[in-house]
Amino acid sequence: MTTPHLNVRNLSAGYGRARVLFDIDLTVHPGTIACVMGRNGVGKTTLLNTIAGLITPTTGTITHTGTDITTLAPHQRTRRGIAYAPQGHDTFAPLTVAENLHVAHQATRRNRPDLIDAALERFPRLKPLLGRKAGLLSGGQAQQLAIARALVTDPDLLILDEPTEGIQPNIVAEIETAITDTAAQGITVLLVEQYLDVALRLADTITVIDAGRVIHTGPRTELTHRSAHALMAI
Amino acid sequence: MDAIISQLPTGLAIGAVLLLAALGLNFTFGQMGVINMAHGELIMTGAYTAYVLHAWIGLNPAYSLLIALPVAFTITGTLGWLLELSIIRHFYARPLDTLLLTFGIGMILQQAARDTFGAPNVDVPAPAWLTGGLTLTDGIRIHYSRLFILALTIACVIAIAHYLNRSRQGRQMRAVIHNRDLAAITGINTRKVDATTFFIGSGLAGIAGVALTLIGPTGPTLGTNYIVDAFLVVVVGGLGQLRGTVLAAFTLGILNATVEAWADASLAKLIVFATIVAFLQARPQGLFTVKTRALT
Numbered sequence: 001m002t003t004p005h006l007n008v009r010n011l012s013a014g015y016g017r018a019r020v021l022f023d024i025d026l027t028v029h030p031g032t033i034a035c036v037m038g039r040n041g042v043g044k045t046t047l048l049n050t051i052a053g054l055i056t057p058t059t060g061t062i063t064h065t066g067t068d069i070t071t072l073a074p075h076q077r078t079r080r081g082i083a084y085a086p087q088g089h090d091t092f093a094p095l096t097v098a099e100n101l102h103v104a105h106q107a108t109r110r111n112r113p114d115l116i117d118a119a120l121e122r123f124p125r126l127k128p129l130l131g132r133k134a135g136l137l138s139g140g141q142a143q144q145l146a147i148a149r150a151l152v153t154d155p156d157l158l159i160l161d162e163p164t165e166g167i168q169p170n171i172v173a174e175i176e177t178a179i180t181d182t183a184a185q186g187i188t189v190l191l192v193e194q195y196l197d198v199a200l201r202l203a204d205t206i207t208v209i210d211a212g213r214v215i216h217t218g219p220r221t222e223l224t225h226r227s228a229h230a231l232m233a234i
Numbered sequence: 235m236d237a238i239i240s241q242l243p244t245g246l247a248i249g250a251v252l253l254l255a256a257l258g259l260n261f262t263f264g265q266m267g268v269i270n271m272a273h274g275e276l277i278m279t280g281a282y283t284a285y286v287l288h289a290w291i292g293l294n295p296a297y298s299l300l301i302a303l304p305v306a307f308t309i310t311g312t313l314g315w316l317l318e319l320s321i322i323r324h325f326y327a328r329p330l331d332t333l334l335l336t337f338g339i340g341m342i343l344q345q346a347a348r349d350t351f352g353a354p355n356v357d358v359p360a361p362a363w364l365t366g367g368l369t370l371t372d373g374i375r376i377h378y379s380r381l382f383i384l385a386l387t388i389a390c391v392i393a394i395a396h397y398l399n400r401s402r403q404g405r406q407m408r409a410v411i412h413n414r415d416l417a418a419i420t421g422i423n424t425r426k427v428d429a430t431t432f433f434i435g436s437g438l439a440g441i442a443g444v445a446l447t448l449i450g451p452t453g454p455t456l457g458t459n460y461i462v463d464a465f466l467v468v469v470v471g472g473l474g475q476l477r478g479t480v481l482a483a484f485t486l487g488i489l490n491a492t493v494e495a496w497a498d499a500s501l502a503k504l505i506v507f508a509t510i511v512a513f514l515q516a517r518p519q520g521l522f523t524v525k526t527r528a529l530t
Contacts, residue, residue: 052419053418053419054415054418054419073418073423073425074415074418074419075418075419075420075421075422075423075424077419078418078419078420078421079421084419086415086416086419090413090416091416092408092409092412092413092416092417093412094408094412094474095405095408095409095412099405099408102402102405103402103405103406103409103420103422104420104421106402106405106406107406107420107421107422107423108421149420153420153421
C-alpha cells in the first residue's frame with residue numbers, strides 16, 4: 001500500500017472559540033485529483049487554510065508524504081512542495097504579473113527559471129500581461145496568475161480553492177485543462193469546487209463536508225448527479 | 235506665491251528630514267502595523283553616533299560625517315532589529331499594545347542617552363566643506379548643509395526604490411506589506427522579512443539622526459520633536475507607498491516653512507494639523523493607494 005500524499009487525521013480547527021471543523025479525516029493519494037465539496041459555510045476553506053498552515057488546528061495531525069507537518073509554518077510547507085491558490089484569486093496587487101511569479105519562484109529557492117516559462121506556457125494569456133500590475137487584471141486573468149504563482153514554487157501537491165468561482169466559461173475550460181495537465185505531470189491536486197459538473201469531470205475522489213464533518217468520501221464513480229445533490233442538500 | 239518661493243529652501247530641508255524620518259516608519263507601520271513610538275529615539279541614537287565618532291573617538295570633522303552615516307545606519311539598524319527580535323514581534327496584531335510598548339522603550343532609550351551623554355544638548359560640528367551657502371536670487375539662499383541633507387535624502391530614496399523594485403528581498407517586502415498570509419503560503423518567510431524591514435527602517439532613522447546634527451544641537455529628546463510629523467507624513471502619503479511618502483514629506487515641509495514665516499510656531503502647527511485633518515476627511519486612504527479593479 002502506497003503512502004498517502006496527504007493524510008489528515010482527526011483534524012479539528014476553527015477561529016477563536018468558534019469551532020468549524022470536527023474530526024476531519026482526508027486521504028489524498030499521489031497523482032490523483034481529490035475534490036472536497038459542500039455547501040457554503042461548511043468549512044471547506046477552513047480545511048484548506050489549516051492544511052496550508054494559516055490556521056492552527058486544535059486537534060489532529062496532517063502528514064505530507066509521510067512526514068508530520070502539523071506544526072510547520074506556512075512557508076515551510078510551501079518549500080516542502082505544498083502550493084496553495086486560495087479562494088478569491090488573490091494576487092499581490094501592487095506587483096506586476098512577472099514580479100508575482102518571480103517572488104514566488106525565488107521564495108522557494110528552487111532556482112529553476114524553467115518553471116516560470118512552463119507556467120506561462122500553461123497560461124499563455126498571461127504572457128502579454130507580464131508588465132501589468134496584478135491588481136488591474138480581470139478575475140479570470142487573476143485566477144490564472146494565482147495558479148501559475150502556485151505552480152512556479154515547484155509543488156508536488158497543488159491545493160486550489162474554488163478556482164472557477166466567478167470566472168467566464170471559456171476561461172473555466174482553460175483552468176480545467178490546466179488542472180488535468182498538472183495532474184498528468186504527476187502533481188497531486190486537492191481541489192475545493194462548487195460546481196458539481198466540474199468536480200465530476202475532474203476528480204478521482206470526492207469528499208463531501210457538511211457542518212464541519214465529513215459525510216461522504218469515495219471514488220467519483222460512486223457519485224451521480226442525483227446522489228451528490230442529495231448529499232449537499234442542493 | 236513669493237512667500238512660498240522664498241521659503242522653498244527651508245521647506246525642502248524640513249521635508250527632507252521628515253522624509254528620512256518617515257521612510258523607515260512607513261515600512262514598519264505599513265508592513266507590521268507596529269506604531270513604533272521608539273523611532274524618534276532611534277533617530278536620536280543616530281545623532282549621538284555622529285557625536286561619539288567626533289567627540290569621543292576624535293575623528294576629523296572633515297570626514298567624520300561621512301563615516302557616521304554608514305556607522306549610524308548599522309548601529310540603529312541592529313538596535314531596531316534586536317528590539318523586534320526580542321520584544322516587538324511578540325506584540326504583532328496588537329497595535330495599541332505596540333504603541334505603549336515602543337513608547338516605553340523610547341523612554342528607556344532617552345534615559346540611557348541622558349545617563350551616558352548628560353541632559354544638556356551637545357553639538358556636532360559640521361565639516362568645513364558644508365559651511366556657507368548658495369545664493370539663488372536676492373533673499374533666497376540655501377546652506378550647503380541643507381543641500382547635503384537634500385542630496386542625502388534623494389540618495390536614500392533612490393536606494394530604497396532600487397531595493398524595493400529590483401531586489402528579491404525588496405519584492406518579498408512589498409508582497410508581505412500587501413498580503414501577509416498570501417506571502418506566507420507563497421513560500422516567503424514573513425518573520426525574516428519583518429526582521430529585515432525593521433533593520434532597514436531603523437537604519438534609516440539613524441541616517442536621519444546624523445542629518446539632524448547638521449541642523450541643530452543633539453539631545454535626548456531630539457527624535458521626539460520629529461516623530462509626530464513623521465507619522466503625519468506616513469498617514470498622508472499612504473501606507474507602504476514610497477511616492478506618497480516623498481510627496482507628503484516635501485508638501486508638509488514646505489507648508490510648515492511657509493506658514494511659520496507669517497505665524498508663530500504654535501499657530502503654524504495648528505494650521506498645518508487642521509489642513510491635514512481636512513485632507514484626510516476628503517482622502518482617508520492618503521495620497522496614494524494600490525490601484526485595483528476592486529471597488530474598495
